């Protein structure tokens with residue numbers, strides 16, 4: 093074994109081998125994989141081997157398709173059979189809501205390059221003679237789905253990686269991983285020590301233990317999972333060709349052919365986390381004791397829909413553990429807080445996703461950024477709140493809901509109310525329907541009372557609709573208040589702070605006491621943030637941004653920090669606060685501060701340290717509602733006092749509390765996008781329109797300048813547009829395809845109902861050449877195409893007079 097490597101990958105399951113393969117293929121050949129036992133010694137050897145493309149995140153779905161297509165390549169390169177079977181996959185719906193879900197998945201496939209298509213139930217029964225078509229309402233068919241040999245795939249990756257020069261060492265457990273002063277890692281194994289420039293944790297079932305070697309806790313949990321293999325089933329034997337891989341959501345079962353019988357798996361609600369305290373070091377090529385009782389009620393439903401299964405004998409029953417992240421998606425990328433430490437963990441469908449994970453991680457390591465936005469898999473979408481306990485509870489929730497619909501307006505109940513603010517109880521008492529963002533509870537909207545504070549999960553407009561309308565009206569006509577504890581707040585200070593930030597921010601930094609919106613760009617010119625920067629002093633800046641992306645941005649800041657002279661802090665949990673907005677918000681503010689807050693004395697985009705409600709605050713004149721408004725940030729211990737003062741002094745001004753739903757509605761009528769939806773690394777500044785905030789003429793050559801300049805010269809290929817949709821009881825959510833003259837030309841990134849203006853609105857990206865003031869597109873919502881016409885100017889207060897007033 094060599095003593096130095098550019099990368100050491102820990103773990104020889106399908107994920108570690110895929111990472112190794114992609115690194116070597118892309119040119120980093122000085123890479124070593126260390127496996128404690130033999131390859132596939134974790135979850136990988138006992139997988140059912142089913143491969144499918146469907147994932148509600150379109151980028152992950154694309155990567156699943158990439159993974160499946162890769163199998164021919166690695167088979168050819170390695171000479172190792174991967175045992176591919178591609179009978180295609182069918183997805184069955186037996187409720188109208190599930191049919192709506194399938195329509196959405198079909199719609200996304202239109203721009204993802206997938207050939208997913210609806211087939212008749214008769215056709216479905218021809219592809220899988222076991223199903224009783226009378227039990228279903230619809231079937232979606234995906235031709236690339238099938239199954240593979242898990243061991244063959246893992247070995248094919250490893251052999252292909254070796255082909256490019258990578259090394260694989262089995263029976264080499266990693267015992268210690270110690271950070272080195274040069275940013276690299278000392279990797280201590282039973283067979284010696286390797287110094288690595290980069291370390292990848294691909295420990296699968298032991299990812300938590302491998303993480304602890306570096307002092308981190310990953311919110312992962314292995315779950316027990318069963319599948320059964322039947323004896324020969326006459327209908328399968330007589331079929332003449334392989335039956336299609338089938339997912340029956342309401343039947344809670346997936347099936348594929350195995351010899352002349354069937355392999356059937358289920359995700360039982362009575363699920364069982366395995367090895368909660370830690371995966372035993374000596375767990376080897378072992379299986380767990382099957383527990384058929386846990387599955388019995390699920391199997392009964394499946395047998396009703398596939399009656400031949402009920403008559404079949406059971407040949408084998410497998411119970412094996414595999415690792416889930418809190419939301420069921422992988423956790424990949426550079427781990428915030430550590431140098432050159434990469435995660436490739438929590439991959440619960442390694443044979444569907446392993447290729448995509450390997451590709452993105454290798455691109456990230458070699459090229460500095462993945463080629464697509466991998467937010468849905470980014471390890472930074474979790475932070476301190478995601479404790480091991482949180483990981484266990486959420487993983488179990490995700491497992492048990494695998495075949496249960498989650499609606500776009502639905503907030504999942506597990507591990508809730510752990511992170512709350514000082515006014516949580518007050519808001520709940522007012523009827524707040526709560527959501528959780530980055531672990532923190534925040535109000536979505538307000539019902540009449542706590543007793544009625546419930547939202548019906550739906551794809552269509554929900555019971556929240558009239559309440560959100562009323563909240564928007566109150567803000568537009570009077571004054572509203574919203575808690576803003578869940579915004580991210582970053583602090584950058586020190587003698588080098590200005591120079592540091594100036595290199596990261598594409599806009600010019602504001603003067604003291606002022607705010608400025610700035611894009612952050614990657615070296616390739618893609619968006620990495622839309623932040624509001626405030627200069628609080630000569631050497632002190634506050635930065636406000638997406639709460640969800642706070643660890644992602646922390647990682648970006650820390651990655652670029654100079655050796656000395658600049659201090660960075662994520663202060664999101666130290667600064668909570670309340671925003672007030674609406675034409676009466678100035679009157680309200682004037683009542684609770686001694687400052688002169690007249691239009692002349694406290695202008696739009698001013699910020700200052702002061703006292704409001706008698707407590708120390710940061711007061712900014714800005715509001716995401718598009719109204720005259722203020723953001724008041726204070727330490728959590730002062731927030732109750734601020735709340736009480738706003739309540740008391742706002743009462744006769746018609747104060748109404750509003751939630752995130754109303755805020756998102758109001759920003760739509762201003763044509764404003766939001767981070768993680770309309771603004772993300774899939775798009776550039778020019779595409780998103782955020783180039784309006786770039787100052788190419790500033791002296792500092794900021795990150796991404798060259799790429800953004802080149803794009804400005806050639807013009808963006810696509811552009812973010814706002815569209816008015818002819819909708820009735822359903823609005824876009826995200827990811828709906830956009831058509832022009834019958835051809836799919838783009839997709840929606842966000843949308844909803846703009847209550848003040850009374851329009852259904854969609855934001856989405858379309859080719860630049862189609863963007864004219866009069867352009868008309870069509871958007872497909874739940875299977876129906878609806879006209880969507882351009883709205884080039886904001887629907888509400890297009891000149892921004894109200895917010896500047």
Ligand SMILES: Cc1cc2nc3c(=O)[nH]c(=O)nc-3n(C[C@H](O)[C@H](O)[C@H](O)COP(=O)(O)OP(=O)(O)OC[C@H]3O[C@@H](n4cnc5c(N)ncnc54)[C@H](O)[C@@H]3O)c2cc1C
Pocket residue numbers: 102103104105106107108126127128129130131132133134135136137138139140141142143264265266267294295296297298299302317318319410411412413414415436437438439440441442443444445
């Ligand atoms: C019953 C069952 C059915 C499944 N069916 C499917 C399916 O149909 N389709 C699908 O896509 N997925 C399926 N899966 C999931 C799939 O098996 C996993 O997603 C996949 O195996 C995860 O791979 P991995 O490489 O992340 O982890 P693992 O396979 O667990 O690999 C981790 C490796 O790291 C090694 N390691 C750990 N610690 C150390 C250390 N300190 N030093 C060196 N090496 C170390 C281990 O020995 C192990 O080999 C199934 C899983 C189960 C249990």
